Amino acid sequence: MNGIPEAIFQRRAVKVFEPVEISEATREQILNAACHAPSSFNSQPYRFYWVGTTKEKTAVAKLCMRQMPAETASALVVVVADIGSLTATSRGQVEWMRSRSEFNEAKIRDYARTAKIGRILFMPGPFGIFAALKWAIFRLLSLWKTMGMPPLFRRDVFKWAMKSTSLACENLMIAAESLGLNTCPMEGFDGRRLSKYLGLSARYHEIVMVIAVGKKSQAYVQPPQWRRPLEATVTIL
Numbered sequence: 574m575n576g577i578p579e580a581i582f583q584r585r586a587v588k589v590f591e592p593v594e595i596s597e598a599t600r601e602q603i604l605n606a607a608c609h610a611p612s613s614f615n616s617q618p619y620r621f622y623w624v625g626t627t628k629e630k631t632a633v634a635k636l637c638m639r640q641m642p643a644e645t646a647s648a649l650v651v652v653v654a655d656i657g658s659l660t661a662t663s664r665g666q667v668e669w670m671r672s673r674s675e676f677n678e679a680k681i682r683d684y685a686r687t688a689k690i691g692r693i694l695f696m697p698g699p700f701g702i703f704a705a706l707k708w709a710i711f712r713l714l715s716l717w718k719t720m721g722m723p724p725l726f727r728r729d730v731f732k733w734a735m736k737s738t739s740l741a742c743e744n745l746m747i748a749a750e751s752l753g754l755n756t757c758p759m760e761g762f763d764g765r766r767l768s769k770y771l772g773l774s775a776r777y778h779e780i781v782m783v784i785a786v787g788k789k790s791q792a793y794v795q796p797p798q799w800r801r802p803l804e805a806t807v808t809i810l
């Protein structure tokens with residue numbers, strides 16, 4: 574996979590695709606690239622649903638309000654922020670550390686302890702009671718100490734997970750582009766029905782976006798790309 578900066582500048586939200594087959598190897602490369610994005614505490618709080626069969630694609634495209642990119646894509650990737658994956662992920666990392674010679678027992682214990690504290694910190698508790706309590710403690714402490722506020726309420730935990738998930742989305746799109754494919758990120762979908770279709774739990778899952786993947790149709794004329802000039806976007810201190 575070469576030419577990453579080119580892929581960044583070439584990537585456009587493509588609205589009409591032509592039918593192409595995406596091989597398993599390409600699919601794996603795209604998804605692998607997505608998973609290589611940085612994530613907070615390396616928590617990788619997301620799940621990708623690759624929708625590639627005609628039957629499933631038709632159903633998901635319908636829930637994307639029959640938008641043209643969804644209807645014509647070769648695959649639709651439903652990207653989900655998954656806050657229910659944290660325990661399994663840190664267990665997986667502990668197992669991985671145990672399998673490597675670079676980590677001694679003390680290091681592994683250290684990681685496991687930090688991960689546990691993180692999980693406790695992020696646990697909102699029934700009706701957000703723990704979150705409210707922790708919020709009051711953190712607010713009090715912050716009167717004396719310079720400190721950041723961890724995500725405490727469920728909404729905040731989702732917001733936290735969505736940051737890492739969005740980075741994975743961008744990786745996915747750039748990887749697809751550099752592999753000769755095109756994409757369109759979409760937030761125009763019926764979240765409630767799509768969640769139900771995928772069997773997601775409102776407690777742990779939130780759909781961040783659906784990414785249409787395919788090959789741009791020859792007939793589709795891409796409008797020119799506009800961005801604010803840098804000085805309107807950047808503050809240099």
Ligand SMILES: Cc1cc2nc3c(=O)[nH]c(=O)nc-3n(C[C@H](O)[C@H](O)[C@H](O)COP(=O)(O)O)c2cc1C
Nearest residue numbers: 584585586587588640642757758759760761782798
């Ligand atoms: C979070 C997000 C949601 C979007 N939702 C849609 C969508 O539902 N339908 C669509 O056609 N394009 C959607 N887009 C694509 C944007 O319209 C597009 O990226 C923007 O106009 C800039 O165009 P460019 O990506 O070609 O530079 C979305 C983009 C993002 C980042």
